[in-house]
Amino acid sequence: MKKKSPWWLAWLWGLNLTVAGGLLVALLLFDKLPQDLAGAVTSAPKTPVTQTPANPNTTATPFSAPTATRPPISTAAPPTVTPTPTRLPYGEGPITIGFSVGGRPLQVFKFGNGPKVRMVVAGIHGGYEWNTIALADEMIAYLAGQPHLIPDDVTLYILRSLNPDGEARSQDENGRVNNNGVDLNRNWPASTWVSDWDRANCWNQTETTSGTHPGSEPETVALMLFLSIHKPQALISYHSAALGIFPGGTPPDPASVRLAELLSGAVPYPYPPLDIGCEYTGTLADWAAEHGIAAVDMELNNHQDTDFDINLRALQVLIDWEE
Numbered sequence: 599m600k601k602k603s604p605w606w607l608a609w610l611w612g613l614n615l616t617v618a619g620g621l622l623v624a625l626l627l628f629d630k631l632p633q634d635l636a637g638a639v640t641s642a643p644k645t646p647v648t649q650t651p652a653n654p655n656t657t658a659t660p661f662s663a664p665t666a667t668r669p670p671i672s673t674a675a676p677p678t679v680t681p682t683p684t685r686l687p688y689g690e691g692p693i694t695i696g697f698s699v700g701g702r703p704l705q706v707f708k709f710g711n712g713p714k715v716r717m718v719v720a721g722i723h724g725g726y727e728w729n730t731i732a733l734a735d736e737m738i739a740y741l742a743g744q745p746h747l748i749p750d751d752v753t754l755y756i757l758r759s760l761n762p763d764g765e766a767r768s769q770d771e772n773g774r775v776n777n778n779g780v781d782l783n784r785n786w787p788a789s790t791w792v793s794d795w796d797r798a799n800c801w802n803q804t805e806t807t808s809g810t811h812p813g814s815e816p817e818t819v820a821l822m823l824f825l826s827i828h829k830p831q832a833l834i835s836y837h838s839a840a841l842g843i844f845p846g847g848t849p850p851d852p853a854s855v856r857l858a859e860l861l862s863g864a865v866p867y868p869y870p871p872l873d874i875g876c877e878y879t880g881t882l883a884d885w886a887a888e889h890g891i892a893a894v895d896m897e898l899n900n901h902q903d904t905d906f907d908i909n910l911r912a913l914q915v916l917i918d919w920e921e
């Protein structure tokens with residue numbers, strides 16, 4: 599005689615099938631997660647899924663200038679970039695040159711096509727210095743409408759934010775480091791890199807490191823590669839606030855000192871920079887100076903204003919730079 603299955607056995611099988619079906623759906627959905635989220639789930643993605651290749655030469659897209667927005671410091675929202683479809687024969691961007699720890703794109707805008715190469719870097723200290731990113735966005739939007747400002751023999755690159763994770767995190771002290779807690783302006787494989795330093799007169803509001811080793815961070819590596827390929831002769835890395843103009847190199851690199859002097863003739867920022875007793879190590883400007891680029895760290899007046907008119911004059915000095 600055939601024994602009838604008890605009711606709970608059928609119920610158990612039903613449950614099994616439901617769970618298995620659910621798992622299958624979840625697996626299919628995970629495959630379609632946006633890169634940001636996938637990056638967050640798996641922590642640092644080694645090779646971003648997004649299609650942009652690493653070689654910036656092959657990533658040129660029709661130019662679309664961002665609209666610079668200066669959000670009030672009280673809101674948590676980072677400066678937003680709204681691409682305006684302005685196609686210009688002399689400009690390209692955004693060109694994605696790499697990705698942050700959190701999988702956010704590092705975006706460069708290019709103006710002109712000449713052999714003299716100049717570079718502006720903003721936002722290395724993320725949301726804490728968000729006004730440098732707002733300044734870069736204002737410059738990009740302005741230059742898009744002023745092609746005559748870029749001479750035929752010049753190419754100008756503007757990297758609007760080297761630390762988009764910090765930019766997205768907050769507009770206060772907590773927005774300074776990248777997603778690995780690293781100060782990106784201490785992570786460069788310059789001769790000045792150190793694993794630790796005296797914090798007494800330096801940044802000590804939040805915990806930071808200089809990375810597990812020189813050049814440990816994807817943001818650093820992406821820009822290092824870009825600079826190695828495009829070989830600018832002069833570079834400004836923007837910070838805030840108020841300490842002045844710091845030439846790269848220890849001892850200061852002569853070409854970088856000359857750039858700092860020329861800039862100090864055009865802008866009101868202190869030069870020599872204010873000495874607060876902090877030792878700066880492994881900076882972008884140090885690395886650049888050691889690789890033949892005249893480079894300065896330059897600080898805006900405060901943490902809110904972009905000092906736009908002042909920095910149009912700085913841009914002119916950068917464009918006019920002669921080796």
Ligand SMILES: [Zn+2]
Binds near residue numbers: 722723727837838
């Ligand atoms: Zn800074």
